[in-house]
Amino acid sequence: MYKLPxxxxxxxxxxxxGCFGFAQIPISLLAIALWSGAPAxxxxxxxxxxxxxxxxxxxxxxAPDPLLPNPPEDGVLPPERRQSLELALDRxxxxxxxxxxxxNGKEAFKLWNRELRLRRYLGPIAEVQALSRVGxxxxxxxxxxQVEIVETxxxxxxxxxxxxxxxxxxxxxxxxxxxxxxxxxxxxxxRVYSKLLGNARQREDIEExxxxxxxxxxxxxxxxxxRAAAPYYEELLAHxxxxxxxxxxxxxxxxxxxxxxxxxxxxxxxxxxQQLIAHYLNVQDLxxxxxxxxxxxxxxxxxxxxxxxxENYREAYTMAWSLQQFQVAREALQQLADLYYSLExxxxxxxVYEAMLVVDRRATNLYGLMESFDRIGQxxxxxxxxxxxxAAFQSALELAQRLDAPTDRxxxxxxxxxxxxxxx
Numbered sequence: 001m002y003k004l005p006x007x008x009x010x011x012x013x014x015x016x017x018g019c020f021g022f023a024q025i026p027i028s029l030l031a032i033a034l035w036s037g038a039p040a041x042x043x044x045x046x047x048x049x050x051x052x053x054x055x056x057x058x059x060x061x062x063a064p065d066p067l068l069p070n071p072p073e074d075g076v077l078p079p080e081r082r083q084s085l086e087l088a089l090d091r092x093x094x095x096x097x098x099x100x101x102x103x104n105g106k107e108a109f110k111l112w113n114r115e116l117r118l119r120r121y122l123g124p125i126a127e128v129q130a131l132s133r134v135g136x137x138x139x140x141x142x143x144x145x146q147v148e149i150v151e152t153x154x155x156x157x158x159x160x161x162x163x164x165x166x167x168x169x170x171x172x173x174x175x176x177x178x179x180x181x182x183x184x185x186x187x188x189x190x191r192v193y194s195k196l197l198g199n200a201r202q203r204e205d206i207e208e209x210x211x212x213x214x215x216x217x218x219x220x221x222x223x224x225x226x227r228a229a230a231p232y233y234e235e236l237l238a239h240x241x242x243x244x245x246x247x248x249x250x251x252x253x254x255x256x257x258x259x260x261x262x263x264x265x266x267x268x269x270x271x272x273x274q275q276l277i278a279h280y281l282n283v284q285d286l287x288x289x290x291x292x293x294x295x296x297x298x299x300x301x302x303x304x305x306x307x308x309x310x311e312n313y314r315e316a317y318t319m320a321w322s323l324q325q326f327q328v329a330r331e332a333l334q335q336l337a338d339l340y341y342s343l344e345x346x347x348x349x350x351x352v353y354e355a356m357l358v359v360d361r362r363a364t365n366l367y368g369l370m371e372s373f374d375r376i377g378q379x380x381x382x383x384x385x386x387x388x389x390x391a392a393f394q395s396a397l398e399l400a401q402r403l404d405a406p407t408d409r410x411x412x413x414x415x416x417x418x419x420x421x422x423x424x
Contacts, residue, residue, distance in 0.1 A: 065114065065117070065118060067085065067088045067089070067092070067118060068085060068118055068121065071121065072121070075120070075121060076121075077121050077122070082121075082122060085118065085121065085122065086122060086126075089115050089118055089119060089122075089130075092111055092112075092114065092115045093111075093112070093115055093130075093133075095111055096108045096109070096111035096112045096115070099111060100137070100141075105141060105143070109134075109138070109143060109146055112134045112137075113146075113149075115130060115134075116130055116131060116134060116153070119131075124157055124161055124172055125169075125171060125172050125175055127153075127157065128154065128157060128172065128175040128176055128179050129175055129179075131150050131153055131154055131179055132175065132178055132179035132182045133182075134146070134150060135147060135150035135151070135154075135179060135182045135183040136182040136183075138150060138183070139182065139183060139184060147183050147184075150179075150183050151180070151183045151185050151188075154176060154179050154180060154183070154185070154188075155185075155188060157172075157176065158176050158188070158192070162176075162195070170196070170199065173192055173195060173196055174196065176192050177189050177192040177193050177196065177215070180192060181219070186219045186222055186223050187223070189215075189219055190216055190219050190220070193212045193215045193216050193219070194212075194216065196208070196212050197209065197212035197213065197216065200212060206239070209239075210236060210239055213232045213233075213235055213236050214232075214236065216229075216232050217229045217232035217233050217236070217255075220232065221259065224262075226259045226260075226262040226263035227263045227265070229259050230256065230259050230260065230263065230265070230268075233252055233255050233256050233259060234256065236248075236252050237249060237252040237253065237256065240252055246279070249279075250276070250279060253272050253275055253276050253279075254276070256268070256272045257269055257272045257273055257276070260272060266299040266302055266303050267303065269295075269299055270296055270299050270300065273292050273295055273296050273299075274296065276288075276292055277289055277292050277293065277296075280292075286319065286323060287323055287325070289319055290316045290317075290319045290320035290323065290325055290328045290329070290332070291316075291325075291328050293312045293313075293315050293316035293319070293332070294312070294313065294316045294328065294331055294332050294335065296312045297309045297310075297311075297312035297313040297316065297332070297335060298335065300312060301335070301339060306339065306343070309335075309339060310336065310339065313332045313333075313335050313336040313339070314332075314336065316328065316329075316331075316332035317329050317332040317333055317336070317355075320332060321359070326359055326362060326363035326365070327363070329359050330356060330359050330360065330363070330365070330368060333352050333353075333355055333356045333359065334356070336352050337349045337352035337353050337356065337375075340352060341379070346379060346383060349379060350376065350379055350380075353372055353375055353376045353379070354376070356368070356372045357369060357372050357373070357376075360372055366399055366402065366403055367399075367403060367405075369395075369399055370396050370399035370400055370403065370405070371396075373392045373393070373395040373396035373399065374392070374393070374396045374409075374410070376388075376389075376392040377389045377390075377392035377393040377396060377413060380392060381413070381417060386417050386420060386421045387421075389413075389417055390414060390417045390418070390421075393410050393413045393414050393417065394410075394414060396410045397410035397411065397414065
């Protein structure tokens, strides 16, 4: 038998009202103000301009709804009455949509809340489907009070039909998971999909397992909990590898690269990128390799593994140059030059900056040329090689003038070098 619990339990409603500054207002007074449409007491305003009306709880004092003048005491409608009620509620939904399209949001949600109240008589799945639909609209319309109402009702259904660790009807559980997603209740959705995942494992339903792994992984990413998301994508990668599905493997490897990078798990990010590099080399899709090698180099550098970083930067540059990927080639050289300079290997850094000049000329990157000459000038100045520094800054100045870029910094450097040279 499908019982008809109230839309809001007292504990949940008290928590909710506290969130919006209602904590000091008697619950009975607030409920009357909201349900009757009367103005709320001072301090009782929600985050929306006007809170949508809360679906009233079932009460013997309420007048029967004209669409269901004689509600069954046991909550179960016979088939012939179900069909007529479904048609009436579909019309009510269409009317609410028309009101929303006309800009009457308050009236639209009043109609939807009436629909939701009556959908209970059609069973939990029908009610959850309606809650999901209305919740999605409420989220889009930024009706936060209505979203909270829908979430609370969904949670009540979940607790009633799936108490504790018990597994309820799978169809209902799937509907609940989707509905929680619609109102962005990700933690509750994860809880539901975890139950479905456990059941799928017991039944050894591989497709259902993969579906729920995908959902939980994505929800954890949306929660910005990247470390929690990683195991689900790792398992999905294992499934793709077992069935030799290369396309799926690449997709999950790329997803894991993102998850590991966001979670700052650099060791694993390197492993995944190396797998991707091996795949592209194997299929002769070389154009994607240089950028991946730059990223691997950056991760090695952050881990303090500098020889490995240098090796990957050099390989990235060489391959990018051969493929005429001049932007990637420059990026690899920039990383390499900065690394050498940080290690006080000035000669090596200068050699790399000279190589950057070649890349910038080949790519007709005038701005890049200006920056490279500037950096060479700074290094030569710091080591006391004034003629070389002067030549580099003069080249940078000429490029700045051609680009109509600020020239003051180069002019000052030239003046300072001329002054210091005269003092020697």
